[in-house]
Amino acid sequence: MQERVKKxxxxxxxxxPVRPDGVDKVTGRAKYGADLKMAGQLVGKVLRxxxxxxxxxxxxxxxxxxxxxxxxxxxxxxxxxxxSEFIPAGEGxxxxxxxxxxxxxxxxxxxxxxxVAAVAALNEKTALAALDAIKVEYEVLPHVIDxxxxxxxxxxxxxxxxxxxxxTPAPTKASNIAKRxxxxxxxxxxxxxxxxxxxxREFKTKAVHQGYIEPHACLASASEDGSAELWVTTQGHWxxxxxxxxxxxxxxxxxxVTSSEIGGGFGGKTVVYLEPLALALSKKxxxxxxxxxxxxxxxxxxxxxxxxxxxxxxxxKKDGRITAAEAEITxxxxxxxxxxxxxxxxCAFANYDLENVKVVGYDVxxxxxxxxxxxxxxxxxxxxxxxxxVDEIAEKLGMCPIELRLKNAAKEGTRAAYGPKFGPVGLxxxxxxxxxxxxxxxxxxxxxxxxxxxxxxFNIGGETTVSLQLNEDGTLTLMAGTPDIGGLRASLCxxxxxxxxxxxxxxxxxxxxxxxxxxxFLTGGSRSTFSSGMATVEAARSIVKQACGRAAKLWDIxxxxxxxxxxxIRPAGENAGKHKPMSLSDIAKVAGKTGGAIVGYAAISAQGxxxxxxxxxxxxxxxxxxxxxxxxxxxxxxDAGKAIHPSYVEGQxxxxxxxxxxxxxxxxxxxxxDGKLQNAGFLDYRVPVASDLxxxxxxxxxxxxxxxxxxxxxxxxxxxxxPMAAIGASVRRASGVxxxxxxxxxxxxxxxxxxxxxx
Amino acid sequence: MAKHHVTTTVNGDPVEYLCESEQTLLDCLRDELDLIGAKxxxxxxxxxxxxxxxxxxxxxxxxxxxxxxEGKEVExxxxxxQGDELHPLQRKFLEHAAxxxxxxxxxxxxxxxxxxxxxxxxxxxxxRYWLAGNLCRCTGYDKxxxxxxxxxxxxxxx
Ligand code: FES
Ligand code: FES
Numbered sequence: 001m002q003e004r005v006k007k008x009x010x011x012x013x014x015x016x017p018v019r020p021d022g023v024d025k026v027t028g029r030a031k032y033g034a035d036l037k038m039a040g041q042l043v044g045k046v047l048r049x050x051x052x053x054x055x056x057x058x059x060x061x062x063x064x065x066x067x068x069x070x071x072x073x074x075x076x077x078x079x080x081x082x083x084s085e086f087i088p089a090g091e092g093x094x095x096x097x098x099x100x101x102x103x104x105x106x107x108x109x110x111x112x113x114x115x116v117a118a119v120a121a122l123n124e125k126t127a128l129a130a131l132d133a134i135k136v137e138y139e140v141l142p143h144v145i146d147x148x149x150x151x152x153x154x155x156x157x158x159x160x161x162x163x164x165x166x167x168t169p170a171p172t173k174a175s176n177i178a179k180r181x182x183x184x185x186x187x188x189x190x191x192x193x194x195x196x197x198x199x200x201r202e203f204k205t206k207a208v209h210q211g212y213i214e215p216h217a218c219l220a221s222a223s224e225d226g227s228a229e230l231w232v233t234t235q236g237h238w239x240x241x242x243x244x245x246x247x248x249x250x251x252x253x254x255x256x257v258t259s260s261e262i263g264g265g266f267g268g269k270t271v272v273y274l275e276p277l278a279l280a281l282s283k284k285x286x287x288x289x290x291x292x293x294x295x296x297x298x299x300x301x302x303x304x305x306x307x308x309x310x311x312x313x314x315x316x317k318k319d320g321r322i323t324a325a326e327a328e329i330t331x332x333x334x335x336x337x338x339x340x341x342x343x344x345x346x347c348a349f350a351n352y353d354l355e356n357v358k359v360v361g362y363d364v365x366x367x368x369x370x371x372x373x374x375x376x377x378x379x380x381x382x383x384x385x386x387x388x389x390v391d392e393i394a395e396k397l398g399m400c401p402i403e404l405r406l407k408n409a410a411k412e413g414t415r416a417a418y419g420p421k422f423g424p425v426g427l428x429x430x431x432x433x434x435x436x437x438x439x440x441x442x443x444x445x446x447x448x449x450x451x452x453x454x455x456x457x458f459n460i461g462g463e464t465t466v467s468l469q470l471n472e473d474g475t476l477t478l479m480a481g482t483p484d485i486g487g488l489r490a491s492l493c494x495x496x497x498x499x500x501x502x503x504x505x506x507x508x509x510x511x512x513x514x515x516x517x518x519x520x521f522l523t524g525g526s527r528s529t530f531s532s533g534m535a536t537v538e539a540a541r542s543i544v545k546q547a548c549g550r551a552a553k554l555w556d557i558x559x560x561x562x563x564x565x566x567x568x569i570r571p572a573g574e575n576a577g578k579h580k581p582m583s584l585s586d587i588a589k590v591a592g593k594t595g596g597a598i599v600g601y602a603a604i605s606a607q608g609x610x611x612x613x614x615x616x617x618x619x620x621x622x623x624x625x626x627x628x629x630x631x632x633x634x635x636x637x638x639d640a641g642k643a644i645h646p647s648y649v650e651g652q653x654x655x656x657x658x659x660x661x662x663x664x665x666x667x668x669x670x671x672x673x674d675g676k677l678q679n680a681g682f683l684d685y686r687v688p689v690a691s692d693l694x695x696x697x698x699x700x701x702x703x704x705x706x707x708x709x710x711x712x713x714x715x716x717x718x719x720x721x722x723p724m725a726a727i728g729a730s731v732r733r734a735s736g737v738x739x740x741x742x743x744x745x746x747x748x749x750x751x752x753x754x755x756x757x758x759x
Numbered sequence: 760m761a762k763h764h765v766t767t768t769v770n771g772d773p774v775e776y777l778c779e780s781e782q783t784l785l786d787c788l789r790d791e792l793d794l795i796g797a798k799x800x801x802x803x804x805x806x807x808x809x810x811x812x813x814x815x816x817x818x819x820x821x822x823x824x825x826x827x828x829e830g831k832e833v834e835x836x837x838x839x840x841q842g843d844e845l846h847p848l849q850r851k852f853l854e855h856a857a858x859x860x861x862x863x864x865x866x867x868x869x870x871x872x873x874x875x876x877x878x879x880x881x882x883x884x885x886x887r888y889w890l891a892g893n894l895c896r897c898t899g900y901d902k903x904x905x906x907x908x909x910x911x912x913x914x915x916x917x
Contacts, residue, residue, distance in 0.1 A: 021861075023845070026849040026864055027796070028795070028836035034799065212860075213860075214798065214862040264860045264862060264897055265860075486859030650902075651897070655859065681805060682894060683803065688900075689891040689894060690886070690888075690890040691884075691891040696899045696901045
């Protein structure tokens with residue numbers, strides 16, 4: 001493997017200690033969203049629209065309120081109207097008008113499951129009876145589900161004032177197309193003119209759900225003095241605080257949000273659904289209100305990611321050099337604009353070093369739940385199309401798919417079609433590792449095939465605060481503010497321990513609430529180990545500096561004459577005098593007498609996030625009798641920059657790969673002609689189970705990110721980008737048929753094989 | 760209707776609770792006994808997050824009524840460790856990093872314990888099929904399967 005930066009040796013970073021929050025999680029002690037109880041708490045429930053599209057003519061809550069045990073009802077009237085404005089938020093934007101209309105329908109319901117009212121009652125039974133007693137008069141409107149139907153002239157319009165942006169001149173009539181985006185590099189027409197071979201294909205993917213096992217849940221308690229507390233399962237409690245404050249018109253500083261342990265998010269817990277309702281109900285009743293979604297509600301009313309239509313055209317020379325690439329990407333936004341079409345466009349050709357690229361994207365609303373982020377939002381959809389075409393080109397040229405990619409791979413200095421030039425990146429290293437892997441060379445059995453695909457994700461940094469306290473006995477308490485979903489606390493403690501040259505078990509971490517720490521943007525964009533890690537290192541270095549200062553005071557020498565080496569504070573050199581070295585513990589014991597508590601605090605906006613590339617190899621076996629596709633072997637290779645805790649990096653690769661396998665083979669939102677979701681449960685929306693899968697092998701590549709103290713890149717999202725195309729390519733070789741639509745479920749595969757005379 | 764009075768044993772302790780006819784065992788454990796280790800992921804028997812043992816048999820507690828626990832022995836995740844001593848499965852899950860978010864973990868551990876009681880030397884395929892009722896969305900199951908196999912080996916003294 002080529003090394004771009006000399007790898008330093010670390011004592012703690014790169015090892016595999018047991019995570020600090022682990023014991024609580026294997027003993028059932030860890031508290032998740034639904035696990036907190038408060039004295040006198042009420043149960044909150046949501047009344048949801050049975051229609052895909054309807055005008056709300058009236059809502060009569062009087063009968064519900066009259067039921068014994070029903071304490072309050074809220075509807076859209078309880079939430080102030082918001083202006084339509086787009087506010088940047090991490091990898092996307094939010095619009096408070098849409099957000100408030102999504103948490104509680106105004107004037108129209110736009111999808112089955114759209115919230116219409118919420119009640120708080122003494123117990124669940126009474127709350128459900130209250131929902132039954134609320135009378136809503138609807139005028140049912142025609143609906144549209146599919147994104148390509150939604151853009152046709154004459155389709156039912158969801159928002160009468162939606163004028164497509166990004167088009168000149170601006171259209172004069174409303175449509176379901178919220179915006180058009182375009183990214184251009186060079187001259188695609190010229191590039192196609194130079195091509196020896198052009199492949200053009202259209203792909204279709206279905207909406208899929210993040211499928212976190214823990215449903216949305218929260219417990220709100222609003223006091224008479226205007227302050228409020230909220231316990232919630234979320235990827236970002238500062239973000240929840242800001243959204244709730246805005247939607248309710250409350251002061252930010254009066255709301256204290258604590259993030260519970262979080263039972264999976266994958267992007268889906270970056271938005272609010274129940275939280276503002278629970279706070280509003282608690283304010284009305286002056287009692288704590290607990291709300292938990294059912295699984296059906298999770299499917300019907302919380303964000304899946306977009307399904308979409310992706311057209312890809314690529315031209316190559318006979319020698320495999322890509323001369324031009326074009327894509328048109330149309331994504332479902334759900335009922336309100338904001339599909340991840342922009343990142344989908346930006347990711348589409350990011351794997352390649354190209355001169356001529358044109359990508360156009362459309363953000364389309366239809367009568368589905370508003371999409372939420374899902375692991376590398378948009379990336380898997382466009383990459384599925386592009387990588388499938390690259391595979392077909394390899395086949396048509398008779399080239400090895402790895403060689404074709406190596407010939408065109410993005411590298412340091414490559415200008416991406418969306419603007420920036422890449423710094424050091426590890427795609428070539430991943431491809432080389434794939435080529436050298438046992439997996440790539442292993443023989444295949446009958447009806448088996450092997451496919452490969454590459455993937456990319458940007459990753460982000462952003463606002464991050466960490467506090468590190470040196471306790472009186474020399475132990476440390478670390479407070480971070482990015483919720484820990486899969487080992488973050490372990491990684492942060494390891495970086496702190498590395499800096500302070502101490503035993504990692506001496507550092508106890510917590511995820512602090514919004515009143516205990518400065519602002520933290522959410523855990524998303526694969527930013528938490530990168531950003532909170534950067535802040536942790538800064539906080540640890542501040543502790544060292546303060547400790548040296550205290551020693552200087554004790555020794556009565558200048559601060560510059562004190563140094564921290566091998567975990568001890570020492571006089572720096574002969575001139576500093578002879579003083580017995582002190583440990584951090586020694587300093588901690590005398591902190592009170594030398595100036596007070598020693599606390600390292602870092603409030604940063606983390607810059608320098610670096611992209612992570614990955615390459616996946618999939619073997620599948622296709623049953624010609626049933627069309628069932630079984631993954632028989634799988635390898636995920638990815639550049640981590642630096643793996644702080646390799647087990648949790650491997651875990652991200654494996655988990656992302658398996659979500660991708662589900663997306664490729666089983667998962668899809670299925671709608672009836674009535675616009676209603678037909679598979680809102682885990683029985684019919686089938687996520688992969690243990691018996692569906694082989695072991696998922698991993699290879700961690702480390703091309704350090706020069707802008708992070710330990711070389712960390714974000715790694716959580718990239719692993720879901722390559723699987724669909726890798727499996728598609730593998731199924732092509734196993735079955736002889738190339739598929740252009742997901743999921744490749746048994747009936748579809750069998751039908752296609754029969755049509756091709758292969759079954 | 761008046762509530763039912765149920766007398767049962769949970770993790771070796773005699774307990775009593777009052778419950779409605781339609782209240783599930785999962786709700787009774789969580790709401791009446793404050794044992795929050797069993798989780799509700801679906802309430803339809805599809806995710807396994809609510810797994811507990813009744814008289815040694817693996818069940819989804821969301822599909823069992825609270826009244827059905829009368830006179831039975833119920834075992835939940837809270838009863839798995841013995842004092843300071845973690846069960847080998849719990850230890851191996853930590854060593855192998857077999858959990859990320861951890862919401863599925865109590866159910867997976869209970870299910871794995873039931874498997875090893877029946878079959879101390881399962882093959883990888885047997886582990887995968889036994890755990891097919893326990894959804895994990897985070898790990899892709901690789902490390903879970905390895906941890907169960909490793910715990911089984913240790914418990915056999917292999
Ligand atoms: S909650 Fe019981 S199986 Fe999902
Ligand atoms: S660790 Fe998150 S669902 Fe299994």
